[in-house]
Amino acid sequence: MRTEKADYSEISEVYDQARTSCAPHLQWWFQRIAELAQLAPGRRLIDLGCGTGRWTIPLAERTGCEAVGLDNSPEMLEKARQKDGANRVTWLVGDVEHLEPHLQSFDCAFLCLMLHHLHDHLTAFRGIREILRPGGLLLIRQGTLEQITNDGTHRFFPETLTIDRKRTPLRAEVEHWLREAGFDNITSEEVTQTTYQTNERMLTEIRLRVCSVLRLLPEEAFERGLKRLEQHLAAHPDEPSLKQDLFTLFSASNPL
Secondary structure, three states: OOOOOOOHHHHOOOHHHHOOOOOHHHHHHHHHHHHHHOOOOOOEEEEEOOOOOOOHHHHHHHHOOEEEEEEOOHHHHHHHHHHOOOOOEEEEEOEOOEOOOOOOOEEEEEEEOOHHHOOOHHHHHHHHHHHEEEEEEEEEEEOOHHHHOOOHHHHHOOHHHHHHHHHOOOHHHHHHHHHHOOOEEEEEEEEEEEOOOOHHHHHHHHHHOOOHHHHOOOHHHHHHHHHHHHHHHHHOOOOHHHHEEEEEEEEEEOOO
């Protein structure tokens, strides 16, 4: 499928203002990923579509693993390098759908919120399998189409759902592509996370438009949606569902 893509050279300027690496809900994810991938000194991790290193740097610091962050946005990678003061991570410009042959023998490949940016998922998964060692693990953190249709973004900015229906896969589709790419031991786990501790935190992220689909809206549509959201929060300040999001954690192994 062809996908619409936002300009991450612009998003890079505000991304870390809205999505910090110390957000409380991330601590569970860091621990879960480290446990599943058995990350430790001597183990190799590649974070595909790493952005500003929001996941790469904490995972490297927590586990001592050898980490590589790959992204096709030089601007996002520059932000990552600035944050990586200890030079724990190797940062590479690259395309998840066209991985270079020299990227080999990783114990774990991790993708976070990347599937809606890919044109050809099956080709991408086959390429990822080639850079994993036998027995290596692919982990994917993604909100699938059935999970995102009623979240805050799509509820108050309905035009985003038109865009994401075309580019966001269903859970069953991801599992199918993984099987077709040759992975085994495929599992999927639904996770409910509290993304925002306060309404103001949510509004900060929305106003900065770090969620890429918001960058694809005409300005008028964005302003209408923002006004709807602000009015709803003023009338229903304690609605817990708006602070929560659903994700699926996919796991798949490269056969021995």
